[in-house]
Amino acid sequence: MKIVVIGGSGLIGRQVVAHLAGHGHEAVSASPSTGVDVLTGQGLAEVLAGADVVVDVSNAPSFEDTAVLDFFTRSGRTLLAAEVEAGVAHHVALSIVGTDRA
Numbered sequence: 100m101k102i103v104v105i106g107g108s109g110l111i112g113r114q115v116v117a118h119l120a121g122h123g124h125e126a127v128s129a130s131p132s133t134g135v136d137v138l139t140g141q142g143l144a145e146v147l148a149g150a151d152v153v154v155d156v157s158n159a160p161s162f163e164d165t166a167v168l169d170f171f172t173r174s175g176r177t178l179l180a181a182e183v184e185a186g187v188a189h190h191v192a193l194s195i196v197g198t199d200r201a
């Protein structure tokens with residue numbers, strides 16, 4: 100199946116893409132370096148066309164609390180709306196251990 104990995108060029112994303120491809124999936128890496136930006140929505144419609152699953156392993160460029168919250172709030176809304184538009188059935192997000200205590 101076609102699986103789009105948002106943040107596929109990152110530390111986690113590179114491994115996810117490699118594992119999915121190794122299992123025979125069409126794993127597509129999507130990030131600003133491939134022309135896809137989850138904040139602006141640039142390139143999302145094109146890369147999500149025909150996708151069955153999206154795995155979001157993107158990361159905020161800054162670790163400052165407000166900047167992180169803003170990144171994931173805006174990117175989540177933009178990405179989920181584009182997935183609905185494209186008819187993507189499954190969304191997988193990577194969180195962090197103990198995130199509810201942060």
Ligand SMILES: NC(=O)c1ccc[n+]([C@@H]2O[C@H](COP(=O)([O-])OP(=O)(O)OC[C@H]3O[C@@H](n4cnc5c(N)ncnc54)[C@H](OP(=O)(O)O)[C@@H]3O)[C@@H](O)[C@H]2O)c1
Pocket residue numbers: 105106107108109110111112129130131132133135136137138156157158159160193194195196
């Ligand atoms: N590293 C860990 O040990 C670990 C553990 C648990 C959870 N996590 C979570 O896993 C996620 C990824 O972590 P990581 O360490 O792999 O991060 P990372 O190496 O910093 O990679 C970040 C990825 O996000 C992409 N990205 C940044 N801004 C974007 C945007 N506006 N639109 C689309 N993609 C964007 C980057 O693309 P470019 O390369 O094109 O800039 C890159 O592919 C994070 O949410 C993190 O909290 C990480």
